[in-house]
Amino acid sequence: MSELWKYEHAALSEGYSLICGVDEAGRGPLAGPVCAAAVILPVDLEIEGLNDSKKLSDARRRALYDVIVEQAVAYGIALVDEKTIDEINILQATFLAMGRAVEQLAVTPDLALVDGNREPDFGEIPVRTIVKGDSLSANIAAASILAKVTRDRFMEEQDALYPQYGFAVHKGYGTRAHYDALREYGPCPIHRRTFLKKFYGN
Numbered sequence: 001m002s003e004l005w006k007y008e009h010a011a012l013s014e015g016y017s018l019i020c021g022v023d024e025a026g027r028g029p030l031a032g033p034v035c036a037a038a039v040i041l042p043v044d045l046e047i048e049g050l051n052d053s054k055k056l057s058d059a060r061r062r063a064l065y066d067v068i069v070e071q072a073v074a075y076g077i078a079l080v081d082e083k084t085i086d087e088i089n090i091l092q093a094t095f096l097a098m099g100r101a102v103e104q105l106a107v108t109p110d111l112a113l114v115d116g117n118r119e120p121d122f123g124e125i126p127v128r129t130i131v132k133g134d135s136l137s138a139n140i141a142a143a144s145i146l147a148k149v150t151r152d153r154f155m156e157e158q159d160a161l162y163p164q165y166g167f168a169v170h171k172g173y174g175t176r177a178h179y180d181a182l183r184e185y186g187p188c189p190i191h192r193r194t195f196l197k198k199f200y201g202n
Contacts, residue, residue, distance in 0.1 A: 004138040020109035021139025025147040029172030031191045033079040036097035037146035040073040053148040065149040076104025082192045095120040
């Protein structure tokens, strides 16, 4: 048994049967949405190279995305836009995206393993948080890859609309080049106002 399955096996031994992993991408950027994914993999499925999305190359993540989508029992992906992030704050927007991703699952899980230490409310579905879960749980690792690749693709599409910011390169994160572009051009419609108060003057 792979080490990545130990949390799932512990839950299976308690009587749970359909276990999903949930993770997000894009809490920290200055622009664009936050994205969450929920994944239920077949128990003990070994996907070579499966790991926390942040530890993988872009090409590897994209290859694994296709494998996960093809092999998963069910998966859901949801984006929550920058306007909602500004209205309800990034934590609540993250929880909203996670909830929507879980709702998209074709089958209802009886347990959700969530990356981090903050517990979202999925209604009747019990939740367990796992710090660094994206490198400790197969289902969370799979969710981290789906969320990261989906958000990266979205930001690449936005780069075509707002090429002056370099979104295809930094995906909205606060790099030096991104801040330089903000100083030169000011914020664009997909920037998070609450993350850029000095530029918006509020």
